Amino acid sequence: MPRISVRSKRFRGFTLVEVLFSIVLLGVMLSTVLLSLSGQLTHVASSDSEMRAISLAEEGLEAVRSIRDTNWSALTPGTHGLAFTASGWSLSSASDTQDGLSRTVTITDISPTERKVSVDVAWTTKAGTPRLYELSTMLADWRNLPADDAGGTLEGDWHNPEIAGNMLDFGMGFRGIAVDVASTTLYLAGHGSVTAAYELWAVDVSNPNNPFKRGSINTGSGINEVAVDPVRKYAFVANANTSGQLQVINVANPNALSLTKTYGISGNTQKGRSIDLVGNLVYLGTEGPATAEFYVIDVTTVTSPKVKSSAKIGNDINDVMVFGNYAYLATDVDDREVAIVDVSNPSAATVVSLLDLPGGNNTEGLYVDHATGYLYVGRQLSTAPGEPEVVVVDVSNPANPQIIGSLDYDVSVDSVYAEGNLMFVLALGEEEFKAYDVSHLPALTYYGGIDFGVDDVPTDVYYQNNIFYISVFQQYALRIITAY
Template structure:
């Protein structure tokens, strides 16, 4: 018995050892997994807590940024990031760097520009910068228990945007454009190329019309008007002072008719200017330096003998712009008068002492350009922006030591096409850059008119037409691109002589373009030459430029974008330039816009503050004169 009990106890002890070993082995296998799971469970809850707190921090930053967007958009534009939201003064703002108030987290904000394609869609490459939209990325990161972050992206847009739309015929008609542009109303208002005509300035033919003017007077000046021409004498005082020439343009070739004449016995007219149904004569009489006529009827009617006081000399040249009359006199003076609407009275509005007598005068964009009777500083520019005071702006010497004779000025006032009297060794025709009126500059070396002694100049369709004494008396130079490219001379070397030409003016009537000239031919003093851009009688002009009216936003704003609706069938084209300017004068309508103010529409410094803006459109047929591009509307988007 005792032996059996001992053996059973030994067996039980052996089993306990085995069980213990098995238990230890299982523990060695299971405990690490259990402990890892326990630790992971505790760490997961901690990580989730961190993520929840980080999300709250992101949302708090986004709320602050939205408040900044609504109250001070420029803070987003000017922010130096990485940055973080902070109370600056009494409002939210953005401070550069990382948020120092957070211990276990790091919060940073990135503000980036947004770019859009032509349809307004946000793109990641290319596109046009949209200054009214910003991409804001808010990121909160932490390092424990597991490094991670929460990041949110949102696009913020300035809330107060405005748009100016030009689409109506009445709006387009307020712009500035020449005869190579037409405003039509097929769909409410469109800008297209003007009629082209069949002739070519560079291949001038014989005059299409001639007119013998009554009397023995020697014609010297001519100004083209709508269905009329203003012609004056000047070579002597033996004939009529002024011829009122009406032109029937319904038929082709046009028919000029001497409707009536005006004569004050013994008066010599030095220059004529015409507008609508008024004619202005600069005379050699010191008690009526300027004579104003009503030419609405066949026989001109005297409205005013303007006696310039205390002047005691003659009138040399005359020009009228926006109801202001400008006249140069023989005592080296420039006078300005404000004309009554009926032209029966005038009030002097300033005078200016010139460096010499003014042989010819042209007014553009509130500046007076004068061809001086001097071999130095032949061009003088006078600032007429002040309604009561005339001030010097600048001058230029052509360098050929000949007196200034004639000039033509672009509508913008940025280019002057200038001729002097003949030089035996140097050029006589010059293109002058007058974007900066105080420092005008010659472009290139100029153009030599050879034996011709220039008397007058006009510019149409990017062609400068110079006329004068001695063959070749009629010369045409292409000036597009500010170049001097001769494209026609009349007569050519092998052609017979033609009459000397004293003056020239140009105009577009319906689908035809003409130059009106006055010559030394006593039988046909007045003549008409058809011109054009060529193309074999195409329907449309080769090219044209339209410049819009100035739009006044009423206060300083930020310009955002420029869009448009157009149709440009191949190979035609439309190019856009946009000008943005702050208000520097009394009103946007009186602001001067230079060529340097304009930018390509997709290169405008959008976001720049300003108040006055306009656009310029160049339409081109690119050789197919049967087609025209069409502008339907434009939209300027800006923010208050």
């Protein structure tokens, strides 16, 4: 009888099970691999979308910059898309879409010369997950930035300010009256007591601890105020000349300043007194009385200035500052120590308010804080009670300014400035430079100060990057103050 091998049957049965198990295992492995590949493909697709989103957002910011450079007024606040044509970039409807990615440009008005721009790119992944990539920046109307100051956040201990730079001797005949800074070059204007004295100096302040003199120029009559165009490389000065109140000085080479134009105001035989510059418009104040003491002058062509409009205030315009659509004037008129002029239409300057401050002491200098909209005013000394030498005015409504704080000083105050929660007062005294806390108006609380060491008379101030550059009415005519 043949023998039947039971072992052989068992072996064949085990092989079948093993094969089935292997098939299942292989299926699991293939599923895992396929899932992994699917995930990787999804990740690749997601990464590709993210890269395109980043590219679209960056392109969006560059597009808005190009629109800014062409036409600042085209950057209207709101939500937009972007369109590119033969003439360049422009804002379009609420958003624009490319390959399934939606781009939205949001423009927010910060000030007349500042806009915040945000570019959002949104898309949905293949898995149905919404994604968003955002870039934002601040853009400035660089053609029309005020020439007054560059600003910057205060740092260090302003309870104890310090002198940063060494004193420079500008000669026995020179007295500092006004100061402006463009990049790392400071322009110090003043009067000469001798005929040969220079009246505008260029000073290198790339190292504020070690400033040094560069070029200078004699303009003939003395300079009362200076405003520098850092783009076109010209200094516009209010000259103490009755037939040439505005002068244009080429400062392209700080080592060799040269006179480009002397311009006299037709019908005005008073001296140039004060000046501000915004874009291609000069805002000039003269002494008075005259047929007009305030002028808006187009200096697009520097060799051919043109008066656009003017306003009669009644007497000397000691200081001018333009902020937004308004020019703020410090005057010698008793019942209108501060005049506010609407200059939104340069061809039709219009007085919108005249502020009568307490007492009869004239206004010498003023400054509008861009952050708060408060106007800080310095005045001549008055010994009568209730006639403060420093006044703070809310000009959020220029047609109806309101006094919100004041300070009695024991000397005349020629120059004031404000940054953050501090107001800075510059005046002859034991401490020529003083800081006051203005965070709890109407209270103005002494914060800190410094004595220059001699009886200096500060006349003007320019603030930039935590440093104050101060003109002084003496031959050592520059002080540089900071805090550490």
